[in-house]
Amino acid sequence: MSALRGFVRAVDWVNERFGRLVALLVLVLVGLVVMEVVLRYVFAAPTVWGTELITFLFAGMIMLGGGYTLLHRDHVNVDILHGRLSPRGRAIADCLTAGFALLYCGVLFHYTASVALEALATGRTTGTDWNPPLFPVMLSLPVGAALLFLQALAKLVRDLHLALTGRVLAP
Amino acid sequence: MSPELASLFLFGGFILLIALGLPLVFALGSVAIIGTYFLWGPQALAMVGLRTFSAANSFVLIAVPLFIFMGCMLERSGIATDLYDMMYKWMGGVRGGLAAGTVLICGIFAAMVGVSGASTVTMGLVALPSMLARGYDRRLSVGCIAAGGALGVLIPPSVLMIVLGLYANVSIGALFLGGIPAGVLLMVLFIAYITVAATLRPELAPALPRGERAAWRERLVALKAVVLPIALIVLVIGSIVSGAATPTEAAGVGAFGAMVCAAVQRRLTVTAVTESARITLRLSCMVIWIVFAASIFTALYTAVGAQAMVRNALTALPGGRWGVIIGMQAIWFLLGCLLDPIGIMIITVPLFFPLARSLGFDPVWFGVLFVVNMEMAYLTPPFGFNLFYMRGVAPPSVSMADIYRGVIPFVAMQALGLALMMVFPGIITALPRAVL
Numbered sequence: 001m002s003a004l005r006g007f008v009r010a011v012d013w014v015n016e017r018f019g020r021l022v023a024l025l026v027l028v029l030v031g032l033v034v035m036e037v038v039l040r041y042v043f044a045a046p047t048v049w050g051t052e053l054i055t056f057l058f059a060g061m062i063m064l065g066g067g068y069t070l071l072h073r074d075h076v077n078v079d080i081l082h083g084r085l086s087p088r089g090r091a092i093a094d095c096l097t098a099g100f101a102l103l104y105c106g107v108l109f110h111y112t113a114s115v116a117l118e119a120l121a122t123g124r125t126t127g128t129d130w131n132p133p134l135f136p137v138m139l140s141l142p143v144g145a146a147l148l149f150l151q152a153l154a155k156l157v158r159d160l161h162l163a164l165t166g167r168v169l170a171p
Numbered sequence: 172m173s174p175e176l177a178s179l180f181l182f183g184g185f186i187l188l189i190a191l192g193l194p195l196v197f198a199l200g201s202v203a204i205i206g207t208y209f210l211w212g213p214q215a216l217a218m219v220g221l222r223t224f225s226a227a228n229s230f231v232l233i234a235v236p237l238f239i240f241m242g243c244m245l246e247r248s249g250i251a252t253d254l255y256d257m258m259y260k261w262m263g264g265v266r267g268g269l270a271a272g273t274v275l276i277c278g279i280f281a282a283m284v285g286v287s288g289a290s291t292v293t294m295g296l297v298a299l300p301s302m303l304a305r306g307y308d309r310r311l312s313v314g315c316i317a318a319g320g321a322l323g324v325l326i327p328p329s330v331l332m333i334v335l336g337l338y339a340n341v342s343i344g345a346l347f348l349g350g351i352p353a354g355v356l357l358m359v360l361f362i363a364y365i366t367v368a369a370t371l372r373p374e375l376a377p378a379l380p381r382g383e384r385a386a387w388r389e390r391l392v393a394l395k396a397v398v399l400p401i402a403l404i405v406l407v408i409g410s411i412v413s414g415a416a417t418p419t420e421a422a423g424v425g426a427f428g429a430m431v432c433a434a435v436q437r438r439l440t441v442t443a444v445t446e447s448a449r450i451t452l453r454l455s456c457m458v459i460w461i462v463f464a465a466s467i468f469t470a471l472y473t474a475v476g477a478q479a480m481v482r483n484a485l486t487a488l489p490g491g492r493w494g495v496i497i498g499m500q501a502i503w504f505l506l507g508c509l510l511d512p513i514g515i516m517i518i519t520v521p522l523f524f525p526l527a528r529s530l531g532f533d534p535v536w537f538g539v540l541f542v543v544n545m546e547m548a549y550l551t552p553p554f555g556f557n558l559f560y561m562r563g564v565a566p567p568s569v570s571m572a573d574i575y576r577g578v579i580p581f582v583a584m585q586a587l588g589l590a591l592m593m594v595f596p597g598i599i600t601a602l603p604r605a606v607l
Contacts, residue, residue, distance in 0.1 A: 019449070019452060019453075020445070020449060022452060023445070023448040023449045023451065023452040024445070024448055026236050026237070026240050026426075026448050026451050026452065027444070027448060029233065029236065029237065029423070030237065030240065030423055030426045030427055030430075032423075033233075033237065033419065033420060033422070033423025033424070033426075034423050034424055034427045036420070036423075037416070037420050037423065037424055041416075051230065054230075054233060054419075055228055055229075055230055055233065058227075058232070058233045058236070059224075059227035059228055061236070061452065061455075062227060062236075062455060062456055062459045062460070063227060065452045065453070065455070065456040066456055066460055068452065068453065068456070069452070069453045069456035069457055069460070070194075072453055074453040074454070074456070074457050075194035075195070075196050075197075075456075075457055075460065076194060076195055076457055076461075076511055076513075076514075077189065077192050077193060077194040077195065078189045078190065078192065078195075078509065078510060078511075078554055079192055079554075080190070080509070080553045080554055081190055081191070081192065082191070082192030090192065093191050093192050094192065094193075096191060097188055097191045097192070097193040097197075100188055100193060100197055100198065100201035100202075101193065101194070101197035101201070103201045103204060103205075104196070104197050104200035104201045104204060104464065107204050107216060107219055108200070108219055108220070108223060111216060111217055111219045111220030111221075112219075112220040112223065112224065114217075114220070115220045115221070115224065137228075138224065141220070141223060141224060141227070152197075
């Protein structure tokens, strides 16, 4: 039991830290977009890398924030039935559907990892004027999927514990 | 597998999972994966990675976190309190003035934020206690805030319209332009209802006693606080609809401007910025992860022939092409009781938009109609976001029944607005056509 408690706490900790760090990327995005706008409209001299870098940072931010969003229960769901159940009933319902959440994250991890590893191995680039390598942004996809998978697994462990024992594990 | 059976499996599985409370992103994603596996075999699953990557690489979607961040920063600059204070001084002396004024403030707020929750929660915290303390009817007070708050997705900027524009391949600038008159029309209808109700039954919304009304000097001074944020809104929306900047560029500049507004109010603290950034991340992930999963789901159900099936069912309705449009509105309304607007959009847009286009309807008009319809989705039980937001911020003296009954007249006004925009399409299309 203490191993399980350790696991869910560790997952919570990783996603909380990661999420708080990744959240700050929005400030970088604001800075870069404003910089690009000033260079484009005031000096008529936009950078060759601005738009691509902004897109990559955005993709990374959203991918890596998925687990943090689940940790805070912000992935929207419909709670017509769900909302009327007791906490324990809700945990039982969530145990029934947890396999589907894990399936999505797992498949997403598997197929994005293979694309990212291929990009890393072949050194593929974007083929634009700036022409950066693709693997950094591509790696954010499997890492993000893994973070979401772990958080979904931690939630399943919590729900199972509550469903079986009626007590909350590691609040 | 026949299209009927495959569609039944896809929709049935999806509806079962969400009814059990599984988040939309997982329900869409897992059903699509299982369907792909059985229809096309395991090698087809590679598209899960590729489609997610191409969705994550969209420049337009970057506007989503930037607009959300802009709204969060403006919220924290104390603008809601300043706006309400100004409105209270100007309109408190009129019967129903605070409720009508709250609708106006919600409209201005909607032009700063792109989601419906932000204005509902903020106005619920600022306007609701003030109206209740002045003897306003509980249901009227709650209803005008919930309905006004929903304007967040209709009056630009709008996260819903950005995703819709991308997804249905309609100009986001044109949708924004069409959303302005649509939002104004709904505000006029809300205010008309409030005015009539307050005139017929003055005890619902009493005017402030003479001694408590603000002097003209105070009223003018109160205007000062709102100048900067309003200038920012005009700049941001103006640059998008005039075509001078892309939504992403305008959103970035708007977010920067919102931080300047907060700094001027001496509220640009480290806590305010980091808290806003975290809320932005969670809300953006919620929306965009649904887009990821939906891009897989949609590819699949387009392939199984669901489009042709829906087309046949809808064109069998009486009333010709208008019968089809009315049927679609009815489906949207029903789905609106059960699902959130992004989910409804993801499921219906690939089915409805090509059909509406082929029947000769203007896609901008149709897109704005969708968003107007979703205004009702925010208010209709059992699943209406703004009802939950209201419950979250309303004092215990307001019951859930008060909230449900309070929104009824406002939903009726929204339905009336929707009907007017269908009968007179020019309400929506005139502005985009004149400008673009």
